[in-house]
Amino acid sequence: MRKTDRFTPVITTVVYYGEKPWDGATALHGMLDIPEEMRPYVNDYKMILVEARENSLAFSNGNNIDSFNLLEILLGRDLSRNEAREKAIQYSEEHGTDKAVVMTIAGATNSKIDYNAFAKGDGRMCTLFEEIAMENEKKGKAEGKAEGIIETGLDVGLSEQDILERLQDKMGIPLQKAQEYFMKFGKQMV
Numbered sequence: 319m320r321k322t323d324r325f326t327p328v329i330t331t332v333v334y335y336g337e338k339p340w341d342g343a344t345a346l347h348g349m350l351d352i353p354e355e356m357r358p359y360v361n362d363y364k365m366i367l368v369e370a371r372e373n374s375l376a377f378s379n380g381n382n383i384d385s386f387n388l389l390e391i392l393l394g395r396d397l398s399r400n401e402a403r404e405k406a407i408q409y410s411e412e413h414g415t416d417k418a419v420v421m422t423i424a425g426a427t428n429s430k431i432d433y434n435a436f437a438k439g440d441g442r443m444c445t446l447f448e449e450i451a452m453e454n455e456k457k458g459k460a461e462g463k464a465e466g467i468i469e470t471g472l473d474v475g476l477s478e479q480d481i482l483e484r485l486q487d488k489m490g491i492p493l494q495k496a497q498e499y500f501m502k503f504g505k506q507m508v
Contacts, residue, residue, distance in 0.1 A: 330365040335389065340369055384410075384419045392423065463489060464499035472504065 334340050343349045347362040370389035391397070391406045410420065467488055471481035478500060485496035 330363065331368060332365050333368045333370060335370045335393070340367055380413075381416055381419050384413055384415045385422055388415070388419070388423050460489065461499070461502075464496075465503045468500060468503045478504065 344367050345362050345364040347357065347360065350360065352360050370386060370393060387409060388406055391409060392402050394402070397405060409415070464485060467485055468481055471484060476484070481504065482493065482496045482500060485491060485499055486493060489496075491499075
């Protein structure tokens with residue numbers, strides 16, 4: 319490397335689509351187990367966190383604006399499911415939201431959508447946002463049920479393996495999903 323050579327900077331940005339506020343680290347030090355005496359020697363790379371459900375970003379691209387505005391409407395906690403659906407429909411109709419944006423929102427919210435029906439333009443916008451809202455509600459109920467099973471299992475002294483088996487049996491989910499729930503809720507309760 320020569321003295322005049324320059325690197326291109328790397329900026330780490332995380333776009334978080336979760337319904338709950340971000341509670342993870344926003345810098346490398348928060349993700350590592352660093353002995354205190356070594357901390358000054360380890361660079362603490364920070365990331366830019368963008369919470370899709372709540373942000374103050376300024377975009378010039380209309381699709382980006384629509385994407386984040388719809389995510390904020392659909393993932394926010396200040397409206398009921400029906401109110402969020404109605405507001406999203408109204409927003410999309412007023413702004414002529416592009417199909418690609420709506421499909422991105424469906425993907426980000428993990429919604430199962432009939433893309434072909436939407437593409438035909440047969441008034442599926444209402445149904446689309448209804449499906450997104452219902453998927454979010456189902457996900458919330460499933461997480462609540464999983465959290466209850468884990469909490470009860472820990473309260474009565476069950477092993478992690480027994481709790482994982484109960485999650486699979488009671489919720490009809492694969493082991494991997496049960497492990498995800500246990501990682502999310504079991505560690506909070508211990």
